[in-house]
Amino acid sequence: xxxxxxxxxxxxxxxxxxxxxxxxxxxxxxxxxxxxxxxxxxxxxxxxxxxxxxxxxxxxxxxxxxxxxxxxxxxxxxxxxxxxxxxxxxxxxxxxxxxxxxxxxxxxxxxxxxxxxxxxxxxxxxxxxxxxxxxxxxxxxxxxxxxxxxxxxxxxxxxxxxxxxxxxxxxxxxxxxxxxxxxxxxxxxxxxxxxxxxxxxxxxxxxxxxxxxxxxxxxxxxxxxxxxxxxxxxxxxxxxxxxxxxxxxxxxxxxxxxxxxxxxxxxxxxxxxxxxxxxxxxxxxxxxxxxxxxxxxxxxxxxxxxxxxxxxxxxxxxxxxxxxxxxxxxxxxxxxxxxxxxxxxxxxxxxxxxxxxxxxx
Amino acid sequence: xxxxxxxxxxxxxxxxxxxxxxxxxxxxxxxxxxxxxxxxxxxxxxxxxxxxxxxxxxxxxxxxxxxxxxxxxxxxxxxxxxxxxxxxxxxxxxxxxxxxxxxxxxxxxxxxxxxxxxxxxxxxxxxxxxxxxxxxxxxxxxxxxxxxxxxxxxxxxxxxxxxxxxxxxxxxxxxxxxxxxxxxxxxxxxxxxxxxxxxxxxxxxxxxxxxxxxxxxxxxxxxxxxxxxxxxxxxxxxxxxxxxxxxxxxxxxxxxxxxxxxxxxxxxxxxxxxxxxxxxxxxxxxxxxxxxxxxxxxxxxxxxxxxxxxxxxxxxxxxxxxxxxxxxxxxxxxxxxxxxxxxxxxxxxxxxxxxxxxxxx
Numbered sequence: 001x002x003x004x005x006x007x008x009x010x011x012x013x014x015x016x017x018x019x020x021x022x023x024x025x026x027x028x029x030x031x032x033x034x035x036x037x038x039x040x041x042x043x044x045x046x047x048x049x050x051x052x053x054x055x056x057x058x059x060x061x062x063x064x065x066x067x068x069x070x071x072x073x074x075x076x077x078x079x080x081x082x083x084x085x086x087x088x089x090x091x092x093x094x095x096x097x098x099x100x101x102x103x104x105x106x107x108x109x110x111x112x113x114x115x116x117x118x119x120x121x122x123x124x125x126x127x128x129x130x131x132x133x134x135x136x137x138x139x140x141x142x143x144x145x146x147x148x149x150x151x152x153x154x155x156x157x158x159x160x161x162x163x164x165x166x167x168x169x170x171x172x173x174x175x176x177x178x179x180x181x182x183x184x185x186x187x188x189x190x191x192x193x194x195x196x197x198x199x200x201x202x203x204x205x206x207x208x209x210x211x212x213x214x215x216x217x218x219x220x221x222x223x224x225x226x227x228x229x230x231x232x233x234x235x236x237x238x239x240x241x242x243x244x245x246x247x248x249x250x251x252x253x254x255x256x257x258x259x260x261x262x263x264x265x266x267x268x269x270x271x272x273x274x275x276x277x278x279x280x281x282x283x284x285x286x287x288x289x290x291x292x293x294x295x296x297x298x299x300x301x302x303x304x305x306x307x308x309x310x311x312x313x314x315x316x317x318x319x320x321x322x323x324x325x326x327x328x329x330x331x332x333x334x335x336x337x338x339x340x341x342x343x344x345x346x347x348x349x350x351x352x353x354x355x356x357x358x359x360x361x
Numbered sequence: 362x363x364x365x366x367x368x369x370x371x372x373x374x375x376x377x378x379x380x381x382x383x384x385x386x387x388x389x390x391x392x393x394x395x396x397x398x399x400x401x402x403x404x405x406x407x408x409x410x411x412x413x414x415x416x417x418x419x420x421x422x423x424x425x426x427x428x429x430x431x432x433x434x435x436x437x438x439x440x441x442x443x444x445x446x447x448x449x450x451x452x453x454x455x456x457x458x459x460x461x462x463x464x465x466x467x468x469x470x471x472x473x474x475x476x477x478x479x480x481x482x483x484x485x486x487x488x489x490x491x492x493x494x495x496x497x498x499x500x501x502x503x504x505x506x507x508x509x510x511x512x513x514x515x516x517x518x519x520x521x522x523x524x525x526x527x528x529x530x531x532x533x534x535x536x537x538x539x540x541x542x543x544x545x546x547x548x549x550x551x552x553x554x555x556x557x558x559x560x561x562x563x564x565x566x567x568x569x570x571x572x573x574x575x576x577x578x579x580x581x582x583x584x585x586x587x588x589x590x591x592x593x594x595x596x597x598x599x600x601x602x603x604x605x606x607x608x609x610x611x612x613x614x615x616x617x618x619x620x621x622x623x624x625x626x627x628x629x630x631x632x633x634x635x636x637x638x639x640x641x642x643x644x645x646x647x648x649x650x651x652x653x654x655x656x657x658x659x660x661x662x663x664x665x666x667x668x669x670x671x672x673x674x675x676x677x678x679x680x681x682x683x684x685x686x687x688x689x690x691x692x693x694x695x696x697x698x699x700x701x702x703x704x705x706x707x708x709x710x711x712x713x714x715x716x717x718x719x720x721x722x
Contacts, residue, residue: 020677298717300709311695316381316721318709320698329695334672336688336697337681348661348679356659360677 005133006110006206007052008097011041011069012062012084013116016349016361017277017342020333021310024361028275029116030068034285035296040275041072041115047122048113051129056108058082058100060093083237085244091255092247094202095213095224096240102206103231109137109205112252117200118284120271128268132203135171135266142212143203144174144257146196146265147272152186155276157198157253159265160189174263177253196265199272202252212256220247220255278326278342282308297329308339333360366494367471367567368413369458372402372430373423373445374477377710377722378638378703381694382671385722389636390477391429395646396657401636402433402476408483409474412490417469419443419461421454444598446605452616453608455563456574456585457601463567464592470498470566473613478561479645481632489629493564496532496627503573504564505535505618507557507626508633513547516637518559518614520626521550535624538614557626560633563613573617581608581616639687639703643669658690669700694721 011029015022022028029041038046045057054075060082061069069081082100084093094112101108111129119125132143146159158181162173177198181189189195204212213221223243230239257263273284285293290305297311302320311317311329319327326342328335333352337345353361372390376383383389390402399407406418415436421443422430430442443461445454455473462469472490480486493504507520519542523534538559542550550556565573574582584604591600618624634645646654651666658672663681672678672690680688687703689696694713698706714722 298721300712300716302705302709314693316694316713316717318694318696318698318713320702320705320709322697327695327697329690332675333677333679334688334690334695335679336683337679341681344663344681348663348681351661352677352679355661356677360659 003053003056004105004108004137005052006056006058006101006105006108007048008058008060008094008101008110008112009041009044009048009115010060010090010093010112011044011115012060012065012087012093013114014062014087017345018281018328019345019349019361020330020335021328024358025064026068027065027116030065030072033118033275033281033295039072040118041069043118044113044115045073045076047119047125048111048129051126051133052111055080058097058110060084060097062087079233082240085241087249088244088247089249090200090252091213091217091250092220092244094209094252094255095220098204098206098209098213099224099228100231100236102210103228106207107205109133109203110209111201111203114200114274117272117274120284121269124268125270128266128270129201129203131170132266135264136203136205136208140208140211140262141204142208142257142260142263144253144263144265145199145201145203145270146267147199147270148267149190149195149197152181152183152190153197153280154183154186155180155280156274157200158186158189158195159198160195161265161267165264170267172265172267173261174257174265177258179253196267197272198253199270200253200274202257208262209256212260212262215256216260217248217250217255220250223247278308278328279339282306282339306339364414364417365466365469365498366413367417367419367462367466367469368409369419369421369455369462369471369473370402370405370409370476371421371451371454371473372405372476373421373426373448373454374475375423375448378706379642379689380706380710380722381691381696382689385719386425387429388426388477390475391426391433394479394636394642394656400433401479402430404479405474405476406434406437408480408486409472409490411487412494413472416441419458419471421445421458423448440594443601446602448610449605449608450610451561451613452574452578452611453581453585453605455570455613455616456581459565459567459570459574460585460589461592461597463571464589467568468566470494470564471570472562472564475561475635478633478635481645482630485629486631489627489631490562490564492531493627496625497564497566497569501569501572501623502565503569503618503621503624505614505624505626506560506562506564506631507628508560508631509628510551510556510558513542513544513551514558514641515544515547516541516641517635518561519547519550519556520559521556522626522628526625531628533626533628534622535618535626538619540614557628558633559614560631561614561635563618569623570617573621573623576617577621578609578611578616581611584608639669639689640700643667643700667700 063083157179160175162175165171295310299317305323309327424444518540521536523536526532654669656671660678666684670688
């Protein structure tokens with residue numbers, strides 16, 4: 001069965017929430033976030049290596065990052081790197097990947113994974129994926145991985161569990177998917193124990209995924225509905241260059257997962273974080289006794305509490321008397337900002353672009 | 362008269378109070394502190410250019426900084442750079458300079474200047490020096506420049522004025538010199554209007570200076586009391602290498618200025634600061650409407666007040682919500698510290714040396 005299993009790693013996302021660490025030219029999936037010597041993308045690839053043969057591993061990214069992906073994953077052959085000519089969110093990417101895989105093996109199943117999240121429980125992850133593959137291979141089923149919601153995070157998407165699948169404790173139908181609830185709603189979600197954090201990891205057979213798009217988003221699906229040879233070799237990039245700009249931008253969870261009666265969720269405690277904020281990073285990182293997190297740098301913190309201090313290279317950072325602060329230092333930019341003001345980083349980044357130019361972004 | 366006037370610029374001082382900007386290998390006199398393109402040493406040299414001919418300009422520094430001085434002052438010939446083989450404070454340096462100058466011109470007068478201070482009122486400075494030279498050339502007189510004490514600074518040395526010289530408003534006998542008074546004492550000094558900040562600038566004829574040393578510190582003076590040829594050419598460095606390690610370390614104001622009946626002070630508002638602390642730097646620097654001082658970097662400060670933000674090169678620095686803080690960033694070290702805790706920088710520097718090595722110091 002192994003060779004029928006594919007993996008699609010999404011690594012085209014942009015974003016400046018981790019500025020100055022993430023840059024337009026180097027979003028967070030391409031960064032060695034924890035100073036371990038591996039970028040988040042490389043960690044993601046390593047994580048699925050035991051589950052999917054190397055030749056079945058597919059990367060999908062924006063053209064802009066083609067060189068970076070090749071550089072970070074020298075083992076992956078170029079034909080397995082799908083380059084999006086424009087940004088169109090995850091639904092078109094997943095549908096393209098499904099056709100690409102089906103053209104190679106009509107019976108294949110695949111898992112699609114974000115490349116910029118962190119998963120601390122490797123074994124639970126691999127177990128969940130094995131179970132997930134077996135589950136979707138047994139029928140026309142789509143499956144999402146859901147993580148027990150531990151706090152009322154307002155930047156996550158939540159999956160509401162419906163009826164259990166055959167009295168399973170971990171497998172349920174999906175009732176709804178709710179994106180970024182308000183604070184109060186998020187609290188209700190967590191209390192109810194019906195809602196799981198959506199890890200953005202989806203499984204299905206290639207043809208089940210294609211069928212779901214045909215059923216739920218026929219406009220988009222029809223663009224991709226061409227002979228298999230269009231998804232092979234040089235024809236593919238020409239074809240995609242032609243259709244991609246005309247397609248709607250849509251996330252996959254709304255395109256097919258949210259509305260389908262054959263959508264399921266597998267609950268698993270993956271030690272997952274989408275690392276979308278410095279606060280999330282602080283939450284999952286090892287802390288010293290004062291709650292401080294330091295990354296990469298040689299740091300000395302005096303009278304500091306609950307700070308994140310991150311610097312590139314071997315830099316020495318000495319900080320005195322800060323509480324709940326982000327100190328993020330790179331070659332040409334330094335950010336010092338309270339964690340609670342981190343949603344303003346976007347504004348800061350815009351101000352800097354305007355004042356000093358985009359080379360700092 | 363011009364060619365009888367010499368200037369001795371002291372540039373051998375070390376110190377880490379401005380770490381990470383000042384380093385052991387690059388103390389603050391060698392730094393372009395204000396981002397003007399000139400180091401404090403270069404500014405000091407420029408300041409006296411109109412008063413003293415180029416060939417009468419003498420630099421005295423520690424051997425360790427010989428290359429730095431030559432690099433920063435390519436116009437100064439090597440024979441005018443006196444290299445101390447060991448650190449011995451300012452008294453031996455001034456006495457050596459007096460002999461060195463007397464060997465060239467027994468009738469010469471000279472001014473000795475620190476190289477790491479700032480003087481904002483260039484014209485007042487030049488006027489004071491002209492007046493000072495004339496004054497000391499008229500007799501066996503030693504002269505210090507004193508600056509009206511504007512605040513009870515506890516890290517300065519103070520000169521107490523005695524009787525006015527011939528009912529002058531600006532020239533007085535020196536009554537005492539008091540080093541680094543406590544807070545309450547400093548307040549009394551300022552209120553009394555009898556005390557001036559000691560700018561560390563001294564004038565005298567070479568032979569008057571030598572005489573004062575003979576009178577007040579004969580032990581030290583006798584070491585230097587040799588034939589003039591010992592202060593010429595190659596003989597000089599050999600002779601100094603021999604005697605210097607045996608000499609006591611002593612500041613010039615205590616050696617000869619404090620006790621002598623022929624010591625005078627000239628009061629002049631020079632816009633002077635010894636720049637010994639970040640706070641002093643903050644005090645004299647131009648500020649934005651929120652009291653923030655930014656140096657060298659491209660900075661964006663949000664909700665910040667009374668901070669100093671300094672970075673090397675074209676770095677972008679974004680700071681949110683700090684009050685009374687120092688943010689000092691260099692290539693391999695970053696310091697974030699409340700201004701009021703700046704006396705602890707010394708400890709931080711020691712900790713860093715111990716933990717990470719002296720390459721960061």
